[in-house]
Amino acid sequence: xxxxxxxxxGAEIDVQIERIDRYWSKRDLTTAERYERLDELREHLERxxxxxxxxxxxxxxDPVAFAAEWDAARRPYSWAGAVMIFLGTLLLSVGAYALxxxxxxxxxxxxxxxxxxxxxxxxxxxxxxxxxxxxxxRAYRHRFSRRSARVGAVLGGLLLLLGLGLVWTLLRGTGISxxxxxxxxLIVLGAALxxxxxxxxxxxxxxxxxxxx
Amino acid sequence: MASDGGGERGSRLxxxxxxxxxxxxxxxxxxxxxxxAAALREAGLGMVRDGSIYPLVSRLEAKGLLDSxxxxxxxxxxRRYYRITDAGRRELWEARTTWKQVATGVDAILHxxxxxx
Numbered sequence: 487x488x489x490x491x492x493x494x495x496g497a498e499i500d501v502q503i504e505r506i507d508r509y510w511s512k513r514d515l516t517t518a519e520r521y522e523r524l525d526e527l528r529e530h531l532e533r534x535x536x537x538x539x540x541x542x543x544x545x546x547x548d549p550v551a552f553a554a555e556w557d558a559a560r561r562p563y564s565w566a567g568a569v570m571i572f573l574g575t576l577l578l579s580v581g582a583y584a585l586x587x588x589x590x591x592x593x594x595x596x597x598x599x600x601x602x603x604x605x606x607x608x609x610x611x612x613x614x615x616x617x618x619x620x621x622x623x624r625a626y627r628h629r630f631s632r633r634s635a636r637v638g639a640v641l642g643g644l645l646l647l648l649g650l651g652l653v654w655t656l657l658r659g660t661g662i663s664x665x666x667x668x669x670x671x672l673i674v675l676g677a678a679l680x681x682x683x684x685x686x687x688x689x690x691x692x693x694x695x696x697x698x699x
Numbered sequence: 700m701a702s703d704g705g706g707e708r709g710s711r712l713x714x715x716x717x718x719x720x721x722x723x724x725x726x727x728x729x730x731x732x733x734x735x736a737a738a739l740r741e742a743g744l745g746m747v748r749d750g751s752i753y754p755l756v757s758r759l760e761a762k763g764l765l766d767s768x769x770x771x772x773x774x775x776x777x778r779r780y781y782r783i784t785d786a787g788r789r790e791l792w793e794a795r796t797t798w799k800q801v802a803t804g805v806d807a808i809l810h811x812x813x814x815x816x
Contacts, residue, residue: 522769525776527753530733534749545750552750559754560761 495535502541506553513557574679581672584664600660608650709746719794722787731778764790
């Protein structure tokens with residue numbers, strides 16, 4: 487391969503590093519972790535520049551997409567976590583709603599109306615889908631334009647609403663009987679699942695930050 | 700993942716095996732990001748964009764196949780070195796076996812086709 491003419495990429499490197507830093511400063515990276523990565527990246531870009539390679543050749547045309555991909559790579563999406571948060575929210579919602587219906591004047595005793603179950607499912611799905619969509623968008627940000635991501639988000643939201651509307655229509659008029667001890671068990675189970683999910687997430691975050699081994 | 704220099708086909712072919720290449724390089728000796736990129740270039744894989752290495756090693760680290768530590772550098776701030784874990788060695792062994800099978804099969808087919816040219 488012929489040696490490539492060397493030119494100074496100093497200003498270009500500064501711009502790229504600044505854009506990446508701006509993106510990472512909004513993520514949950516610690517300052518130390520962020521600076522460590524930026525230092526490593528700057529050294530890499532400077533050594534590449536000394537060999538005649540531009541920052542674009544190293545990072546690609548969109549440095550923010552590179553930053554997003556690297557950020558997303560350190561926390562692979564956890565389906566187990568999504569299922570836990572969905573089930574936890576669902577059990578908590580149904581249990582709490584069953585208890586509320588016992589005390590409010592318009593309640594129907596032990597009976598939890600079917601359409602109100604949809605609300606619990608909606609909250610659970612919304613948490614699960616939102617988390618999944620957020621992580622997927624971060625990981626594949628470089629493959630979508632801002633506009634197509636917005637269109638995708640709106641279409642996804644509409645589909646979700648449509649699905650929930652359908653389930654609501656089907657469950658309307660039905661209901662399940664949830665005696666108060668069962669409601670308490672549901673709340674405890676839901677809270678335990680949610681707490682377990684939060685604990686796992688915190689431990690994973692601490693590991694990523696090097697707080698634990 | 701790759702720059703235009705190596706062509707789209709090279710880039711597509713590498714996509715599924717680049718993680719194994721990185722594991723193999725780190726299995727030889729602990730390396731930091733720039734060293735990994737340089738080693739790939741030296742091996743003739745210059746079509747791999749340097750920037751694609753960092754997310755990939757982070758992913759391998761998140762999966763527990765690599766481990767990392769910061770060591771002081773003589774030319775500036777400390778560098779993050781990557782080392783292979785036991786799980787990474789097992790993954791590498793499996794990747795090598797799979798690659799051998801695939802490469803043998805593809806090679807046999809491409810050679811047969813070439814004789815027919």
